[in-house]
Amino acid sequence: MPRNYLLFSKVDSISKKVYKQSLKFPQIHQYSIGDQMRRSSLSVVLNIVEGGARKSVKEKLHFKNIAFGSLKETKYLVFFAKEIDLIIKKDFDEILSEINELAAILYTLIYKNKE
16 A cells, blocks of 8 residues: 555544534634634645645645644644633544644655655
């Protein structure tokens, strides 16, 4: 199985979990933090997909960098949502663990300049 598929499946899983979690927020938070969480989590997966379609290593790296930034934004929003009691500890721990695992993978791919 190609490494890119494994990266995609991890990113896809996290994006879906964060997206679904944000849909559980009370109505008052749906168009503020909920919307931002959905957009940032989708940005991670969409930049991995778009970067994977690029031909040059430089372009692929550029999109991985953008995805990494969006992942960091998503991570902060998950922390924020937990702090204001929008996410329960069990869900928070699961999502945070996956985000940290993906962040380590992306960091390695970006800063060790691997394909």
